[in-house]
Amino acid sequence: MARITLETLRHAYMRNPRAREDFALHSVDIEWEDGGAYALLGPSGCGKTTLLNIISGLLRPSEGRVLFDGEDVTRRRPDQRNIAQVFQFPVIYDTMTVRENLAFPLRNRGVAEADIAARVAEIGTMLELDDMMDSRAAGLTADSKQKISLGRGLVRQDVAAILFDEPLTVIDPHLKWKLRSKLRELHQRLRVTMIYVTHDQTEALTFADQVVVMSAGEIVQLGTPEALFERPHHTFVGHFIGSPGMNLLPARVAGGRVTIETGAGDPGHQAGAATEVVGDTAIAVANPAAGDGPAEIGVRPEFVRLAGEGEPGLQAALVKVSDTGRHRIAETRVGRHTVRLLVAEGQGVPEAPRLVLDPARTFLYRDGWLAGEAR
Amino acid sequence: MRRTNQIGWLFVAPVLLLVAFNALIPLMTVVNYSVQESFGDNVFFWSGLQWFEQLLNEDRFHAALGRQLMFTGIILAIELPLGVAIALCMPKKGPFVPVCLVLMALPLLIPWNVVGAMWNILALPEIGLLGYGLNAAGIDFNFTQSPVDAWITIVAMDVWHWTSLVVLLAFAGLSAIPDAYYQAARIDGASRWSVFRHIELPKMKRVLTIAVLLRFMDSFMIYTEISVLTGGGPGNATTLLSIDLVKKALGQFDLGPAAAMSLVYFLITLLVSWLFYTLMTRGEQ
Numbered sequence: 001m002a003r004i005t006l007e008t009l010r011h012a013y014m015r016n017p018r019a020r021e022d023f024a025l026h027s028v029d030i031e032w033e034d035g036g037a038y039a040l041l042g043p044s045g046c047g048k049t050t051l052l053n054i055i056s057g058l059l060r061p062s063e064g065r066v067l068f069d070g071e072d073v074t075r076r077r078p079d080q081r082n083i084a085q086v087f088q089f090p091v092i093y094d095t096m097t098v099r100e101n102l103a104f105p106l107r108n109r110g111v112a113e114a115d116i117a118a119r120v121a122e123i124g125t126m127l128e129l130d131d132m133m134d135s136r137a138a139g140l141t142a143d144s145k146q147k148i149s150l151g152r153g154l155v156r157q158d159v160a161a162i163l164f165d166e167p168l169t170v171i172d173p174h175l176k177w178k179l180r181s182k183l184r185e186l187h188q189r190l191r192v193t194m195i196y197v198t199h200d201q202t203e204a205l206t207f208a209d210q211v212v213v214m215s216a217g218e219i220v221q222l223g224t225p226e227a228l229f230e231r232p233h234h235t236f237v238g239h240f241i242g243s244p245g246m247n248l249l250p251a252r253v254a255g256g257r258v259t260i261e262t263g264a265g266d267p268g269h270q271a272g273a274a275t276e277v278v279g280d281t282a283i284a285v286a287n288p289a290a291g292d293g294p295a296e297i298g299v300r301p302e303f304v305r306l307a308g309e310g311e312p313g314l315q316a317a318l319v320k321v322s323d324t325g326r327h328r329i330a331e332t333r334v335g336r337h338t339v340r341l342l343v344a345e346g347q348g349v350p351e352a353p354r355l356v357l358d359p360a361r362t363f364l365y366r367d368g369w370l371a372g373e374a375r
Numbered sequence: 376m377r378r379t380n381q382i383g384w385l386f387v388a389p390v391l392l393l394v395a396f397n398a399l400i401p402l403m404t405v406v407n408y409s410v411q412e413s414f415g416d417n418v419f420f421w422s423g424l425q426w427f428e429q430l431l432n433e434d435r436f437h438a439a440l441g442r443q444l445m446f447t448g449i450i451l452a453i454e455l456p457l458g459v460a461i462a463l464c465m466p467k468k469g470p471f472v473p474v475c476l477v478l479m480a481l482p483l484l485i486p487w488n489v490v491g492a493m494w495n496i497l498a499l500p501e502i503g504l505l506g507y508g509l510n511a512a513g514i515d516f517n518f519t520q521s522p523v524d525a526w527i528t529i530v531a532m533d534v535w536h537w538t539s540l541v542v543l544l545a546f547a548g549l550s551a552i553p554d555a556y557y558q559a560a561r562i563d564g565a566s567r568w569s570v571f572r573h574i575e576l577p578k579m580k581r582v583l584t585i586a587v588l589l590r591f592m593d594s595f596m597i598y599t600e601i602s603v604l605t606g607g608g609p610g611n612a613t614t615l616l617s618i619d620l621v622k623k624a625l626g627q628f629d630l631g632p633a634a635a636m637s638l639v640y641f642l643i644t645l646l647v648s649w650l651f652y653t654l655m656t657r658g659e660q
Contacts, residue, residue: 053558056562057561058558058561058562078561078562078564079562079564084562085559085562087555087558087559088555089553089555091555091556091558091559093573093574093577094577094578095572095573095576095577096573104563104565104573105562105563105564108564108565108566108569109564138577149559152559152563153562
């Protein structure tokens, strides 16, 4: 077990990277606490797998250092780093039985046969592979094969960390849930650092204590699921996490006053709607709004409500109300911008509602980042 | 009464005709010759299974079959491991991949009689680079007189000509292995040998089955190159089955015995191919 530190990592897959786009990872600095359960969340192609492969040693970063408990391991091979990794698609050794597959990482490290047998039996039982331990791994279903891959990742007890690269992609939904709970349970028991890569926010939020959100080769936020939800550090986190995602409205700051640019009079907006918004509207935000210039306002649908009788609010026009099963979502337009909000079961939404944005949960963003927050 | 769809025959007819003229009719002609005696002038007499009995008891046939099995065994034992080894050494990606592939394909593109002629000239003790070079280096080498030297030359020629085929097949098999397998092996701490034994070899099994079958059949039927290179000599030292068959059919014009030998030759090729295939695909579902 180890604390893993990544220092100013950059990685490019080409030989002489110049432009920012040449890099798959730019300037990643992060510390993974020993024994933590982390999820690495981000859309496809954002550099999650690259980052994971750099931690395990399959890739050597173009720049920067990887430290395990303060010791530089950047140039060490995966077996010297003593790390386990499970891949997206099942990898099994066709020539071996299930039992031999599970024992393989231990045998390669010269573990005593008696210990191997005990450990393999334990992992086999945990993954419910008991009745197929002595059959050839080649003939099994994708589900079982992926369980074997998982098993090979879990079988070593002394690893610095276990890395999972979207390990449940090929697994059946009901089994997926079960295996994820198993991994969670195993983490509670072993307290080994686990890093779980996924692009599925539900998977990330249910597995991890800490979620690391990546976008376009950099880490945009590290925090608990609650923090990511309540105070997104980047507009990307706002719309990637949560369903539906954060509302974003273009705004302008002038002398500490934040106004939403509603785009009134624009031919693109709902001309036939009952009410048209004219002019810009002042908005209260939770973070400091120093410095003049263009910015963005972000507020989650959960923190927007309909104004009461006589209460002032942002004038909007209702587009539609849809029911997702979990909530009812009202889609409205403020000028030419869409604002979604959650409405309670049975609550009526007028054709021309006025919206109140919770000032404690409404944030100002500059160039995508939360204004006034150190990165 | 069941009505049959007569128009269906029209659709099958082209293939039937093609197979008939391509395979069935020539084969039946051989079967026809194999049970008759001929003295020329298109006069034939029924001779039953006489030629088959004669062939199976003939020392000349046994010797040719023995030489044939030895030749095929030797070249399979060299070309398969060598081909796999070369494929493993080839770059997996980058600009050198196409260069290697073209270099590998070159021997396969040369007409077979030219291959024979090239090696004949190369190995000639008086003028050939190889033959003259060996003799100049003090090694007595003359493939036109020494049976051992003749065998070394034909084996070397076949290895040069056909190992590429095994390389290309093995390379295709290796290219199809996803990177995740190599990555998992590195994480699991597998040795280079384990990677070969447990990942590369099993993943190459299908293409290697094809390589074994192709190399077995082609080498078992080899004629052109050896005919040009040694003509079956010195003596009968390199007279393999096909060379012996041509001597019988065209040299001595013994149509009946040659036809019987063709059939036996064909059946042996078929049987051994089937055996290889069955053994190599055993245990697959």
